[in-house]
Amino acid sequence: MAGLATSFGSGAMTNSFNEFSSAKLFLIIGSNMTEAHPVAATLVKNAVVNRGARMILIDPRAHRLAEFADIHCRLNVGSDIALLNGIMHVLIAENLYDKDYVENFTENFEALKAKAAEYPPERASAISGVSADTIRAAARMLASANAAMVIYTLGITEHVCGTHNVMSVANLQMLLGNVGLKGGGVNPLRGQNNVQGACDMGALPNVFPGYQRVEDAAVRAKFEKAWDVKELPGKEGLKSPAMLELAKSGNVKALWIFGENLANSEPDISHVERCLESCEFLVCQDIFPTETTRFADVIFPAAAWSENEGTFTSSERRVNMTRAASKAPGAAMPNWWIFKQIAKRFGQEWKPDSAQEIWDNEVSALAPALAGIKYHRLTNDGIQWPCPSIDHPGTGFLHKDGKFTRGKGLFTPVDWVPPAEIPDEEYPFVLSTGRRLTHYHTRTQTGRCQGFDDVLGEESADISPEDAERLGVSGGEKVRVCSRRGSVEVKAKVTKEVPPGLVWMAFHFREGCANWLTNAAFDSITQTAEYKACAVSVEKI
Amino acid sequence: MTILDVARKNGVRIPTLCHESALEPYGACRICVVEVEGARAPVASCCVPAAQGMAVRTETPRIQRARRAIIELLLSDHPEDCLSCEKAGACSLQEYAYEFGARKSRYPSAEKHNYAALDDNPFYVRDYNKCILCGRCVRTCAEVQGDCVIDFAHRGYDTAVSTPINRGLIESQCVLCGNCVQSCPVGALTEKKSIRMGRSWEMEKVRTTCPYCGVGCQQWLHVKDGKIVKVTGVKNAEPNRGRLCVKGRFGYDFIYSEERLKTPLIREGDAFREATWDEALDLTADKIKEIIKKHGPDAVAGVSCARSINEDSYNMQKLFRSVFKTNNIDHCARV
Numbered sequence: 001m002a003g004l005a006t007s008f009g010s011g012a013m014t015n016s017f018n019e020f021s022s023a024k025l026f027l028i029i030g031s032n033m034t035e036a037h038p039v040a041a042t043l044v045k046n047a048v049v050n051r052g053a054r055m056i057l058i059d060p061r062a063h064r065l066a067e068f069a070d071i072h073c074r075l076n077v078g079s080d081i082a083l084l085n086g087i088m089h090v091l092i093a094e095n096l097y098d099k100d101y102v103e104n105f106t107e108n109f110e111a112l113k114a115k116a117a118e119y120p121p122e123r124a125s126a127i128s129g130v131s132a133d134t135i136r137a138a139a140r141m142l143a144s145a146n147a148a149m150v151i152y153t154l155g156i157t158e159h160v161c162g163t164h165n166v167m168s169v170a171n172l173q174m175l176l177g178n179v180g181l182k183g184g185g186v187n188p189l190r191g192q193n194n195v196q197g198a199c200d201m202g203a204l205p206n207v208f209p210g211y212q213r214v215e216d217a218a219v220r221a222k223f224e225k226a227w228d229v230k231e232l233p234g235k236e237g238l239k240s241p242a243m244l245e246l247a248k249s250g251n252v253k254a255l256w257i258f259g260e261n262l263a264n265s266e267p268d269i270s271h272v273e274r275c276l277e278s279c280e281f282l283v284c285q286d287i288f289p290t291e292t293t294r295f296a297d298v299i300f301p302a303a304a305w306s307e308n309e310g311t312f313t314s315s316e317r318r319v320n321m322t323r324a325a326s327k328a329p330g331a332a333m334p335n336w337w338i339f340k341q342i343a344k345r346f347g348q349e350w351k352p353d354s355a356q357e358i359w360d361n362e363v364s365a366l367a368p369a370l371a372g373i374k375y376h377r378l379t380n381d382g383i384q385w386p387c388p389s390i391d392h393p394g395t396g397f398l399h400k401d402g403k404f405t406r407g408k409g410l411f412t413p414v415d416w417v418p419p420a421e422i423p424d425e426e427y428p429f430v431l432s433t434g435r436r437l438t439h440y441h442t443r444t445q446t447g448r449c450q451g452f453d454d455v456l457g458e459e460s461a462d463i464s465p466e467d468a469e470r471l472g473v474s475g476g477e478k479v480r481v482c483s484r485r486g487s488v489e490v491k492a493k494v495t496k497e498v499p500p501g502l503v504w505m506a507f508h509f510r511e512g513c514a515n516w517l518t519n520a521a522f523d524s525i526t527q528t529a530e531y532k533a534c535a536v537s538v539e540k541i
Numbered sequence: 542m543t544i545l546d547v548a549r550k551n552g553v554r555i556p557t558l559c560h561e562s563a564l565e566p567y568g569a570c571r572i573c574v575v576e577v578e579g580a581r582a583p584v585a586s587c588c589v590p591a592a593q594g595m596a597v598r599t600e601t602p603r604i605q606r607a608r609r610a611i612i613e614l615l616l617s618d619h620p621e622d623c624l625s626c627e628k629a630g631a632c633s634l635q636e637y638a639y640e641f642g643a644r645k646s647r648y649p650s651a652e653k654h655n656y657a658a659l660d661d662n663p664f665y666v667r668d669y670n671k672c673i674l675c676g677r678c679v680r681t682c683a684e685v686q687g688d689c690v691i692d693f694a695h696r697g698y699d700t701a702v703s704t705p706i707n708r709g710l711i712e713s714q715c716v717l718c719g720n721c722v723q724s725c726p727v728g729a730l731t732e733k734k735s736i737r738m739g740r741s742w743e744m745e746k747v748r749t750t751c752p753y754c755g756v757g758c759q760q761w762l763h764v765k766d767g768k769i770v771k772v773t774g775v776k777n778a779e780p781n782r783g784r785l786c787v788k789g790r791f792g793y794d795f796i797y798s799e800e801r802l803k804t805p806l807i808r809e810g811d812a813f814r815e816a817t818w819d820e821a822l823d824l825t826a827d828k829i830k831e832i833i834k835k836h837g838p839d840a841v842a843g844v845s846c847a848r849s850i851n852e853d854s855y856n857m858q859k860l861f862r863s864v865f866k867t868n869n870i871d872h873c874a875r876v
Contacts, residue, residue, distance in 0.1 A: 016779075016780070017756065017779070017780035018779055018780060034716070036754060037754050037755070037756050038716065038718065038754075038786035038787070038788075039756050039758050039780075039781045039784045039785065039786050039789070040756045040780070041687075042685060042686055042687050042784055043780075045686075045687030045688075046684070046685070046687055048687075049687055050684065068687075189754075189755055189756070190754070190755025190874075191754060191755060192753075192754065192755055192847040192848055192873070193750065193751060193752050193753060193754065193755060193757065193847075193848055194755075194846075194847055194848055194849065194850065194851065194854070195755055195847040195872070195873065195874045196755060196874075197847075197850070197851040197854065198845055198846070198847045198851075198854045198872045198874060199872075199874050200851065201845075201851050201854040201855040201858060202854075202855070202858045202870075203845035203854040203857060203858050203870055203871065203872045204870070204871060204872070204874070205868050205869060205870060205871050206868070208858075208862070209855060209858070214862075214868050223862070223863075227859065227863040229863045231866070232862055232863065232866070233838065233862065233866050233867055233868050235868065236868055237839075237842070237861075237867055237868030237869035237870060237871070238839075238842055238869045238871065239871050240844050240871040240872070240873070243842040243844065243869065243871065246842070247842075251840065252839075252840055252841070252842045252869070253832040253835075253836055253840040253841070254828065254829050254832045254840065254841045254842070255841075255842050255843070255844075256841070256842070256843035256844070256857075257843070257844045258843065258844060258845050258846045258849070258853070258857055259845075259846025259847075259848055259849050260844050260846060260847075260872070260873060262844070265873070280832070281828050281829070281832065283825055285846075286802060287796075287801060287802060288798070288800055288801060288802060289800065289802060296806075296808065296813075297807070297808045297828075298805070298806070298807055298808070298821050298824060298825050299802060299805065299806040299807075299813065300802075300805055300821060301801070301802035301803055301804055301805060301806075302802070302849075304795075304796045304801075305752035305796065305848070306747075306749060306752075306762060306769065306793070306796060307796065308850070310849075310850025310851060310852050310853070311850055311851045311852065312750045312752075312757060312850060312851065313757075313851060314750070314755055314756060314757025314780070315755040315756060315757065316757070316780065318757055318779070318780070319851075320750040320757050320759070321748070321749065321750065322749045322750045322752075322850060323747050323748065323749045323762075324747075325747045325749070325762045325764045325767070325769050326764075326767055326768060326769060326796060326797075327767060329801045329803045330801070330802075330803025330804050331803060331804045331805065331818065332801065332802065332803060333818070334853070335846070335849050335850075335853035335856070335857070336850075336852045336853045336855075336856040338822075339853075339856040339857050339859070339860040340856060341818070341822045342822060342825060342826050342829075342860055342864070343859075343860055343863075343864045345822060345823065345826035346826065346830070346864045348863065348864055350856075350859075355850060355852040358852040358855055358856060359851065359852055359855075362855065362859075363851065363852070363855050380778070381759070381778055381779040382750075382757075382779075437716060437786075437787065437788075438717075438787060438788075440753055440754075440788055440792070444795075445752070445753075445792060445795040446788060446792050446795070447795075448794075448795040448798040448800060449791065449792045449793070449794045449795045450663065450734060450794055451662075451663025451664050451733075451734075451791060452663070452788075452791075452792065454663045455662070455663060455711070455717065455787075
């Protein structure tokens with residue numbers, strides 16, 4: 001998000017899902033859509049199969065979408081920037097970029113040009129493992145389309161250079177003049193139903209709701225008035241990895257974890273558990289006991305999806321209603337109510353007494369991009385922000401006519417850096433991680449739905465047929481996967497999806513969870529962990 | 542535009558079985574036949590393009606006879622199972638049999654299939670004795686889901702929908718999205734979790750948004766007595782146009798798990814004891830007050846939830862900023 005915010009001025013999908021079906025060319029990078037965003041993937045597949053759209057896939061794995069791709073750049077894990085710079089090199093060297101667009105709507109092109117010049121296809125190829133010819137072919141295909149749509153997911157963000165990866169994608173799309181038009185743009189797919197919304201609501205250490213910065217005194221004054229309080233803090237707060245770290249060192253004394261299972265979902269589980277253990281006072285608020293609630297001092301039982309009314313905001317900035325169908329069990333209460341009760345014990349009486357009152361009277365009154373969104377308008381298909389006024393229909397795609405949120409689009413040239421941990425003699429494989437279709441996150445939900453464990457009942461280590469043969473392992477046999485952080489014993493899944501040298505795992509199961517192995521190395525800007533690359537060894541048991 | 546499109550646009554009803562607006566015209570069932578002036582025989586309105594000046598009759602005695610005959614032929618090879626069939630009340634075959642007064646006894650000696658119901662996956666049952674070969678499942682898998690996992694196998698009377706080499710869904714590339722189940726107009730494909738959970742006319746339909754990934758698919762919750770018994774995709778809704786994935790369609794019952802947290806809990810030694818809300822809230826407020834007093838507001842930090850509603854995240858950040866006076870609030874977004 002920080003990457004897109006820097007380049008364009010706002011961090012969200014620039015375009016909409018309904019444009020997928022009319023897009024002419026997709027560039028899909030680091031996104032296993034058929035498993036992680038299955039319905040969005042159907043729209044892409046339809047465009048390719050039913051309407052003849054083309055696809056360039058950039059991914060180390062030959063997952064299902066590879067069958068639909070015209071060009072598959074099967075790059076080495078973590079070499080995205082080198083590959084993208086190589087593509088931009090070709091576009092500039094062969095004069096294939098959109099000169100009018102670059103001139104009129106962007107700035108800092110000369111710096112980008114100089115950076116791209118350092119990455120001729122041969123050098124990009126040496127780093128990424130994608131042939132120079134393929135790099136040239138991809139660049140020419142991109143230039144040949146009226147508009148190309150970029151779709152990305154955590155495959156490029158969960159790296160120490162995640163923000164730079166995003167900026168690099170943004171550079172490419174600006175160079176091609178593909179931002180601000182239908183069927184183009186830069187489109188990060190959110191992994192969870194309301195990640196976009198949690199950002200929009202200011203559950204971030206640097207912004208109030210609506211991305212209004214905490215350092216800005218005028219913004220603080222606005223919220224002080226609205227909330228009837230004095231002296232809101234103006235210093236940017238901690239990001240979650242730092243919270244855990246400081247809980248361990250004793251600087252954070254009270255930690256409140258709402259609906260997250262950090263003990264399974266964060267990299268290096270042993271480390272995370274030590275952090276949680278050291279915290280003086282841990283509050284957990286959840287719908288189930290989890291590996292994380294084991295460390296709690298107080299656990300609040302919460303109402304779940306479909307047990308109270310409210311809104312979710314999807315990847316495409318669409319604010320949708322979620323409605324109540326069942327009663328929450330026992331004494332479980334809506335989460336917003338729980339926070340309100342604590343505020344009351346500090347002497348603050350918050351007026352809103354329903355999700356609708358919170359949204360209509362506070363959220364949309366305080367966040368300019370949401371000003372026109374009120375509950376009574378959220379029938380049918382919801383509304384996409386920005387929606388600045390009550391008669392505004394919402395916005396399908398951003399930065400129309402090259403008018404970026406920040407003014408001009410900013411080229412931010414970036415250099416390739418390798419992952420924080422690369423294979424060596426002791427740990428000769430790269431481990432990359434992700435999600436599988438049949439489960440969701442740490443299975444707090446899907447593990448408690450009938451049928452899902454029957455389809456996928458345990459974690460596996462996906463390895464290539466070449467490596468399997470070398471290790472003497474057949475599919476279904478147990479292997480031990482070790483990193484500097486820990487080791488797991490899981491069944492090997494032998495699949496051509498994975499190239500030699502790569503081990504691929506997910507984090508759905510506590511047993512064999514990839515996060516016993518992953519590296520707690522972080523992007524310096526967003527503190528996103530490098531889930532997608534660390535070094536491991538694999539041996540047959 | 543086809544004749545059918547024009548008719549529907551102008552509020553003229555024409556029955557259909559194999560037609561679905563999300564799919565290409567197919568013309569298999571012929572129930573949508575109409576008479577076109579000048580044409581030798583009735584035509585399938587779902588496939589024939591409408592033309593300027595075309596005179597079309599949708600309800601003549603000849604058309605009605607043809608439609609009844611089609612339904613009676615389908616019924617001749619259909620189980621007499623409406624009493625306990627899950628689809629009763631929402632079944633197109635049942636609806637048209639009633640409308641055209643079609644009786645199954647018209648062809649008493651017709652041969653009947655006797656397939657075993659296929660129960661090869663956790664989420665839905667396939668009973669091809671009820672299949673009318675309209676091909677909606679096959680075409681949904683190919684045209685909508687983009688997967689082509691099922692198709693017609695064999696010929697003539699033996700024609701049946703099948704997976705590759707009839708090896709079952711789990712062994713195929715099927716992703717268990719159930720979009721085929723939603724498209725089935727009869728009782729051939731049935732969601733397992735819904736079996737004997739209620740009749741279609743007893744359901745209240747509640748529109749909501751899927752709780753899984755960030756696509757924001759629109760769902761109908763089929764609710765009976767305050768309990769979700771089935772989930773389907775909302776047709777023509779953005780962004781999913783009726784589609785769902787395996788999690789969105791079948792992953793709703795976690796909310797009814799016995800393992801749900803039902804009461805506030807407070808740690809006592811290595812275990813937790815049940816507490817009242819007042820106790821748990823007082824304890825939390827007191828402890829945080831004490832920590833802020835001793836160590837300052839930045840000794841408190843919070844991680845919000847990316848699955849819960851906006852209003853929850855809003856209130857949490859408000860609590861941290863306006864009450865605790867810290868910006869130590871974050872969540873898992875890292876895209």
